[in-house]
Amino acid sequence: xxxxxxxxxxxxxxxxxxxxxxxxxxxxxxxxxxxxxxxxxxxxxxxxxxxxxxxxxxxxxxxxxxxxxxxxxxxxxxxxxxxxxxxxxxxxxxxxxxxxxxxxxxxxxxxxxxxxxxxxxxxxxxxxxxxxxxxxxxxxxxxxxxxxxxxxxxxxxxxxxxxxxxxxxxxxxxxxxxxxxxxxxxxxxxxxxxxxxxxxxxxxxxxxxxxxxxxxxxxxxxxxxxxxxxxxxxxxxxxxxxxxxxxxxxxxxxxxxxxxxxxxxxxxxxxxxxxxxxxxxxxxxxxxxxxxxxxxxxxxxxxxxxxxxxxxxxxxxxxxxxxxxxxxxxxxxxxxxxxxxxxxxxxxxxxxxxxxxxxxxxxxxxxxxxxxxxxxxxxxxxxxxxxxxxxxxxxxxxxxxxxxxxxxxxxxxxxxxxxxxxxxxxxxxxxxxxxxxxxxxxxxxxxxxxxxxxxxxxxxxxxxxxxxxxxxxxxxxxxxxxxxxxxxxxxxxxxxxxxxxxxxxxxxxxxxxxxxxxxxxxxxxxxxxxxxxxxxxxxxxxxxxxxxxxxxxxxxxxxxxxxxxxxxxxxxxxxxxxxxxxxxxxxxxxxxxxxxxxxxxxxxxxxxx
Amino acid sequence: xxxxxxxxxxxxxxxxxxxxxxxxxxxxxxxxxxxxxxxxxxxxxxxxxxxxxxxxxxxxxxxxxxxxxxxxxxxxxxxxxxxxxxxxxxxxxxxxxxxxxxxxxxxxxxxxxxxxxxxxxxxxxxxxxxxxxxxxxxxxxxxxxxxxxxxxxxxxxxxxxxxxxxxxxxxxxxxxxxxxxxxxxxxxxxxxxxxxxxxxxxxxxxxxxxxxxxxxxxxxxxxxxxxxxxxxxxxxxxxxxxxxxxxxxxxxxxxxxxxxxxxxxxxxxxxxxxxxxxxxxxxxxxxxxxxxxxxxxxxxxxxxxxxxxxxxxxxxxxxxxxxxxxxxxxxxxxxxxxxxxxxxxxxxxxxxxxxxxxxxxxxxxxxxxxxxxxxxxxxxxx
Numbered sequence: 001x002x003x004x005x006x007x008x009x010x011x012x013x014x015x016x017x018x019x020x021x022x023x024x025x026x027x028x029x030x031x032x033x034x035x036x037x038x039x040x041x042x043x044x045x046x047x048x049x050x051x052x053x054x055x056x057x058x059x060x061x062x063x064x065x066x067x068x069x070x071x072x073x074x075x076x077x078x079x080x081x082x083x084x085x086x087x088x089x090x091x092x093x094x095x096x097x098x099x100x101x102x103x104x105x106x107x108x109x110x111x112x113x114x115x116x117x118x119x120x121x122x123x124x125x126x127x128x129x130x131x132x133x134x135x136x137x138x139x140x141x142x143x144x145x146x147x148x149x150x151x152x153x154x155x156x157x158x159x160x161x162x163x164x165x166x167x168x169x170x171x172x173x174x175x176x177x178x179x180x181x182x183x184x185x186x187x188x189x190x191x192x193x194x195x196x197x198x199x200x201x202x203x204x205x206x207x208x209x210x211x212x213x214x215x216x217x218x219x220x221x222x223x224x225x226x227x228x229x230x231x232x233x234x235x236x237x238x239x240x241x242x243x244x245x246x247x248x249x250x251x252x253x254x255x256x257x258x259x260x261x262x263x264x265x266x267x268x269x270x271x272x273x274x275x276x277x278x279x280x281x282x283x284x285x286x287x288x289x290x291x292x293x294x295x296x297x298x299x300x301x302x303x304x305x306x307x308x309x310x311x312x313x314x315x316x317x318x319x320x321x322x323x324x325x326x327x328x329x330x331x332x333x334x335x336x337x338x339x340x341x342x343x344x345x346x347x348x349x350x351x352x353x354x355x356x357x358x359x360x361x362x363x364x365x366x367x368x369x370x371x372x373x374x375x376x377x378x379x380x381x382x383x384x385x386x387x388x389x390x391x392x393x394x395x396x397x398x399x400x401x402x403x404x405x406x407x408x409x410x411x412x413x414x415x416x417x418x419x420x421x422x423x424x425x426x427x428x429x430x431x432x433x434x435x436x437x438x439x440x441x442x443x444x445x446x447x448x449x450x451x452x453x454x455x456x457x458x459x460x461x462x463x464x465x466x467x468x469x470x471x472x473x474x475x476x477x478x479x480x481x482x483x484x485x486x487x488x489x490x491x492x493x494x495x496x497x498x499x500x501x502x503x504x505x506x507x508x509x510x511x512x513x514x515x516x517x518x519x520x521x522x523x524x525x526x527x528x529x530x531x532x533x534x535x536x537x538x539x540x541x542x543x544x545x546x547x548x549x550x551x552x553x554x555x556x557x558x559x560x561x562x563x564x565x566x567x568x569x570x571x572x573x574x575x576x577x578x579x580x581x582x583x584x585x586x587x588x589x590x591x592x593x594x595x596x597x598x599x600x601x602x603x604x605x606x607x608x609x
Numbered sequence: 610x611x612x613x614x615x616x617x618x619x620x621x622x623x624x625x626x627x628x629x630x631x632x633x634x635x636x637x638x639x640x641x642x643x644x645x646x647x648x649x650x651x652x653x654x655x656x657x658x659x660x661x662x663x664x665x666x667x668x669x670x671x672x673x674x675x676x677x678x679x680x681x682x683x684x685x686x687x688x689x690x691x692x693x694x695x696x697x698x699x700x701x702x703x704x705x706x707x708x709x710x711x712x713x714x715x716x717x718x719x720x721x722x723x724x725x726x727x728x729x730x731x732x733x734x735x736x737x738x739x740x741x742x743x744x745x746x747x748x749x750x751x752x753x754x755x756x757x758x759x760x761x762x763x764x765x766x767x768x769x770x771x772x773x774x775x776x777x778x779x780x781x782x783x784x785x786x787x788x789x790x791x792x793x794x795x796x797x798x799x800x801x802x803x804x805x806x807x808x809x810x811x812x813x814x815x816x817x818x819x820x821x822x823x824x825x826x827x828x829x830x831x832x833x834x835x836x837x838x839x840x841x842x843x844x845x846x847x848x849x850x851x852x853x854x855x856x857x858x859x860x861x862x863x864x865x866x867x868x869x870x871x872x873x874x875x876x877x878x879x880x881x882x883x884x885x886x887x888x889x890x891x892x893x894x895x896x897x898x899x900x901x902x903x904x905x906x907x908x909x910x911x912x913x914x915x916x917x918x919x920x921x922x923x924x925x926x927x928x929x930x931x932x933x934x935x936x937x938x939x940x941x942x943x944x945x946x947x948x949x950x951x952x953x954x955x956x957x958x959x960x961x962x963x964x965x966x967x968x969x970x971x972x973x974x975x976x977x978x979x980x981x982x983x984x985x986x987x988x989x990x991x
């Protein structure tokens with residue numbers, strides 16, 4: 001019985017097992033179908049989407065920055081070049097925990113707060129395929145340390161980058177300006193595609209005004225990358241087109257000499273070749289090292305520069321506004337003679353002062369007791385104020401305005417950098433509009449000796465005297481002599497004639513002679529006479545005008561700032577002018593000596609002491 | 610049938626069935642099931658081709674896998690020689706030894722990848738949980754065949770303990786993947802033993818109710834995996850990365866795949882763990898829907914043959930063992946591919962016989978040895 005039961009149970013058990021096995025088989029088939037259905041869904045229905053995602057994973061478009069064009073001086077000296085630096089860069093998409101990664105990197109390579117701030121700022125602006133620089137200018141030790149640890153930091157790469165370097169530093173900054181990191185304002189003005197690999201852009205000077213020429217065209221490579229952002233292979237490469245190189249009209253030797261000649265003085269020197277408008281030197285002192293700005297200047301250093309009472313950041317050559325003082329006198333003499341207001345034989349008796357009719361106000365000559373009998377030639381030579389008060393009133397403010405504008409004052413000269421100011425040649429309409437006051441006859445009187453509202457830049461001064469030197473046939477000043485593109489094609493800058501100042505030759509002869517006499521015994525600048533070449537010049541002193549703002553600064557010695565500015569304009573040699581020069585020295589009478597030093601350097605090769 | 614089908618050959622060394630010394634009986638003499646062996650060779654051969662690509666053509670790595678496979682086949686053949694009666698005799702002791710070893714791991718195991726899974730016996734280093742993959746279903750079958758089926762509730766309680774103890778010990782190592790596989794193997798045997806449907810439903814309900822508790826007990830990385838499964842796109846570069854990248858790999862493979870060694874997802878390292886747990890992603894990417902279906906079908910051949918053998922088995926013990934082991938093998942494949950294709954959460958389960966790695970391979974082949982043994986040791990009564 002028991003055995004039978006067991007037998008029956010065995011049979012039942014087998015049936016039970018078999019029924020369960022059938023159910024299990026159905027379950028297995030159902031799950032198998034699930035897997036196949038899933039594969040069909042992924043591999044057929046969603047195939048296109050995943051193909052795109054797969055390609056997006058591996059294909060990256062990497063922009064290649066073009067090399068920025070080099071800048072040479074007129075003698076071929078390299079004054080702006082590119083040097084390689086190594087930097088740590090982040091591929092944000094490939095870094096999982098950015099904060100943590102940066103913290104770990106900091107144990108290997110120090111990263112300052114300023115750098116971090118700049119990094120996060122740029123991170124916000126970055127586009128998907130960009131790398132963002134984290135630490136610029138790694139030194140060799142840091143580079144080696146990072147390479148040893150690189151496996152720990154997927155998505156962090158070492159970028160070799162060319163950065164701008166200015167070998168002459170501060171001496172050339174007023175011409176070249178500098179490049180700096182692209183900021184948000186810059187992004188608004190540029191073609192972001194072309195700048196996708198570029199970190200720097202011209203901020204000032206030539207670097208800014210010739211940005212489009214210097215930058216070049218971005219290149220691309222399509223690369224296959226692996227999961228950690230390493231490039232596996234390059235599929236396609238469109239090479240970048242480097243920027244064109246510039247040859248400036250600047251003579252870096254003369255530029256340096258001009259800086260040295262200014263020495264401790266605050267001031268500016270502009271030297272122009274009057275034959276074609278080439279600017280040979282354009283120096284403002286004190287200056288600053290533009291290399292500081294290339295990498296992003298630390299805030300503290302920038303503060304120091306900005307708060308310096310000597311204002312090193314201020315480019316006096318094109319933005320310095322100075323009353324021209326007595327350097328205005330040759331222009332007035334030219335206008336007086338050519339308009340017929342006076343003749344060469346017109347004389348006055350200078351008692352040492354001047355009074356307008358129906359007025360008791362006394363306008364003094366710089367020389368107590370006056371110069372006695374004075375004609376126009378002597379008036380220039382001895383810089384007779386009363387003579388020019390007289391003819392200024394005689395010809396009137398309108399004529400003064402005309403002649404100054406004919407010589408390029410009152411408007412930017414159009415030199416090829418952007419920051420130039422136009423100065424101010426006042427007239428009644430201007431005074432009414434800006435000052436809401438009528439033009440008084442007294443305004444004309446002081447305008448006639450270059451005081452009052454007149455403001456001119458050193459560049460305008462040099463430009464004006466260059467036009468005198470060329471007897472009215474001058475050229476617009478320019479800094480770039482030629483542009484050489486990648487193919488070696490050189491485009492020379494054609495001298496741009498300025499509007500001709502039409503004056504009869506005998507007037508030029510008179511003015512030249514008078515200006516030569518300035519440097520001869522009896523002239524105001526005899527002290528710098530007896531040069532081995534001929535010089536025509538005109539000195540000027542001006543009451544400090546531009547410094548009234550600085551005077552409020554209690555830290556500045558009042559005594560020094562109350563001193564007059566001295567100015568000097570000149571050209572040489574008189575018979576065949578090669579250089580025209582304007583010098584402004586603030587709060588000092590050194591302009592004449594400075595001029596002579598620069599001329600001696602130029603003509604004689606005399607080193608500056 | 611030609612070269613051995615001489616029916617008139619007189620001799621028979623073993624003295625059994627002299628009149629039918631067929632091809633079939635020669636296989637049987639060595640206790641090999643040719644169908645199952647062929648299916649295994651197909652699957653492991655495909656696995657090696659995929660592994661070669663997944664390892665970026667690393668010949669050393671593939672060679673290691675071949676050596677392991679060879680060893681595993683030898684183990685399978687040896688195991689196949691052992692009569693199921695012997696398993697019945699040994700299994701209680703193996704089970705107890707396995708539990709003790711699991712406890713030993715807990716006390717003195719080696720730590721690898723943050724989990725305590727390995728036992729170093731000086732000459733060999735292995736995971737005791739692997740032994741349990743065989744010990745649990747066989748021990749359950751042994752326990753149940755003594756009783757009449759379907760099991761009573763009292764017996765089921767005992768079965769529950771047999772499963773729960775090793776599963777619990779494995780789960781706290783922690784090795785969630787293996788623990789799930791162990792539980793799964795046990796459950797398969799119980800299911801085949803004919804436990805009531807009501808009970809099955811109750812067990813599922815209990816499991817659902819226990820989920821919050823399980824959540825509480827989980828390690829952070831395990832929780833993260835579950836969260837990731839529910840929404841992989843929530844953290845595309847973090848925990849969801851595995852799933853997204855494997856789906857990209859498979860999906861971009863299309864119908865015919867990108868071609869052998871042409872998969873960008875694996876060769877450029879976008880697909881993580883592509884030689885081990887995510888190796889099916891490589892198959893899907895390089896061989897497409899066609900290749901994936903063929904690979905899964907190879908698994909199905911093996912599973913089907915195993916289930917067929919269990920059907921042919923002559924007693925409850927061998928039926929349950931062959932059926933349970935075959936089902937467990939299916940589920941280990943299903944869980945892995947389900948995870949790689951994103952229909953199941955990521956649990957660390959390798960693709961059996963294809964993923965790179967040794968321990969599980971020997972166990973698996975031993976289980977096929979057992980299945981072969983069951984088939985070839987049948988008594989010729991009926």
